[in-house]
Amino acid sequence: MNRGISYTRAFTTLFMRDIKIAIRHRGDIFNPLLFFIMVVTLFPLGVGPEPQVLSRVAPGIIWVAALLASMLSLERLFKADYNDGTLEQMLLSPQPLPLLVLAKVLAHWVLTGVPLILVAPLLAVLLNLESNSYGALMATLALGTPVLSLLGAIGVALTVGLRKGGVLLSLLILPLYIPVLIFATSAIDASGMNLPYTPHLAIIGAILAGSLILAPIAIGASLRVSTN
Amino acid sequence: MAENQKSEVLVHANELTCIREERILFDELSFDINAGDIVQIEGPNGAGKTSLLRIIAGLSRPYAGEVHYLNQNITRCRDEFNHDLLYLGHLAGVKSELTAEENLNFNLSISGYHDFDTSSILSKVNLSGFEDALAGHLSAGQHRRTALARLWHTNCRVWILDEPFTAIDKKGVEELEKLFIRHAESGGCVILTTHQDMGVVTEKQLRKIRLDYRFV
Numbered sequence: 007m008n009r010g011i012s013y014t015r016a017f018t019t020l021f022m023r024d025i026k027i028a029i030r031h032r033g034d035i036f037n038p039l040l041f042f043i044m045v046v047t048l049f050p051l052g053v054g055p056e057p058q059v060l061s062r063v064a065p066g067i068i069w070v071a072a073l074l075a076s077m078l079s080l081e082r083l084f085k086a087d088y089n090d091g092t093l094e095q096m097l098l099s100p101q102p103l104p105l106l107v108l109a110k111v112l113a114h115w116v117l118t119g120v121p122l123i124l125v126a127p128l129l130a131v132l133l134n135l136e137s138n139s140y141g142a143l144m145a146t147l148a149l150g151t152p153v154l155s156l157l158g159a160i161g162v163a164l165t166v167g168l169r170k171g172g173v174l175l176s177l178l179i180l181p182l183y184i185p186v187l188i189f190a191t192s193a194i195d196a197s198g199m200n201l202p203y204t205p206h207l208a209i210i211g212a213i214l215a216g217s218l219i220l221a222p223i224a225i226g227a228s229l230r231v232s233t234n
Numbered sequence: 235m236a237e238n239q240k241s242e243v244l245v246h247a248n249e250l251t252c253i254r255e256e257r258i259l260f261d262e263l264s265f266d267i268n269a270g271d272i273v274q275i276e277g278p279n280g281a282g283k284t285s286l287l288r289i290i291a292g293l294s295r296p297y298a299g300e301v302h303y304l305n306q307n308i309t310r311c312r313d314e315f316n317h318d319l320l321y322l323g324h325l326a327g328v329k330s331e332l333t334a335e336e337n338l339n340f341n342l343s344i345s346g347y348h349d350f351d352t353s354s355i356l357s358k359v360n361l362s363g364f365e366d367a368l369a370g371h372l373s374a375g376q377h378r379r380t381a382l383a384r385l386w387h388t389n390c391r392v393w394i395l396d397e398p399f400t401a402i403d404k405k406g407v408e409e410l411e412k413l414f415i416r417h418a419e420s421g422g423c424v425i426l427t428t429h430q431d432m433g434v435v436t437e438k439q440l441r442k443i444r445l446d447y448r449f450v
Contacts, residue, residue: 007388007389015343016343019344020340023340026331026336090328092327092328096344098291098316099316100316233294234294
């Protein structure tokens with residue numbers, strides 16, 4: 007019987023499994039994306055079609071919509087695994103739990119974060135974003151959405167055992183999202199005024215590096231508490 | 235077991251107390267589980283059988299007391315214990331979006347096994363021909379068998395099984411019991427709960443731990 011602990015194998019097994027399940031359950035991918043697109047397209051109807059107004063509010067709208075879309079999709083991150091017992095098996099697996107959790111969060115980001123990044127420039131055209139802000143928009147989304155997934159997963163892990171954890175989840179994780187939102191939108195604003203925005207990016211990058219290391223441990227510990 | 239001259243203590247429960255919903259399910263419960271034991275935890279619904287199994291597996295924390303594996307507290311040697319533990323809970327841990335084969339593949343890979351032949355393992359639980367069927371489309375018994383299949387490919391010594399016979403037909407139960415006996419004879423232990431009478435495992439081979447419903 008061949009048995010041995012291999013981190014890469016455990017990581018890829020779980021990652022590929024989650025991708026496979028999501029592909030068979032396509033609604034889970036399209037729902038947050040559709041939400042994102044709808045919020046952004048409805049805004050011009052609400053605030054009026056003046057190009058100056060729209061380009062002023064564009065960074066904020068895109069980022070707030072991305073943030074809410076990511077939160078909307080998070081709730082299902084551990085729920086299905088919790089309900090069918092796979093989560094227990096993960097907790098009892100000899101593989102390190104933070105690694106397994108990271109694989110799940112990464113799969114979640116690939117399925118929900120990456121599509122958002124890809125459609126964002128299209129929606130930015132609708133909102134008449136300054137033409138020199140596109141680079142900043144893409145860069146902040148690329149660095150920021152993984153942070154949203156990682157931090158959000160802590161909240162999801164804490165509330166997975168509750169039957170109606172939705173409200174609590176938003177209360178728990180929205181405050182954690184605010185720094186990312188502030189630095190991301192100010193980076194896009196700065197780039198619109200032709201000012202350097204790398205300092206903002208560096209801070210978001212630092213948040214990403216920090217949460218990439220610490221969040222999996224926190225998520226693992228939260229899952230152990232929730233299944234107690 | 236006559237063959238196991240040396241009865242090594244695999245799992246030791248030390249004065250476990252469990253309180254759920256302000257009710258004491260059991261207190262100061264101590265027992266040893268030796269290599270070669272088949273232990274049935276019995277008691278009426280709500281007596282705390284599942285809670286006890288979850289505590290032994292390390293999924294829940296007891297209110298007081300501790301569980302030892304090979305004389306080490308399981309919170310200290312979680313990796314070694316998990317490496318040697320096969321736990322099947324109430325929930326089977328089978329994804330209905332995946333096929334029987336993919337489920338088994340995942341369950342074994344996550345426990346560190348590699349280079350195994352899923353179709354021959356599935357044939358042992360009578361699921362030949364259903365490898366590519368989505369687990370959500372299988373019957374309740376076949377669903378359960380998908381989860382149980384990993385018992386046929388494991389080198390874990392401690393098996394903790396919560397109601398393993400649910401939805402399994404008579405012949406399947408017999409095969410499982412034979413597997414338990416083989417496992418016990420090769421130096422492992424089985425801790426299980428069930429409300430069914432076991433036919434193959436004799437009274438002599440079976441140890442029982444009784445939990446009672448208490449009104450406190």
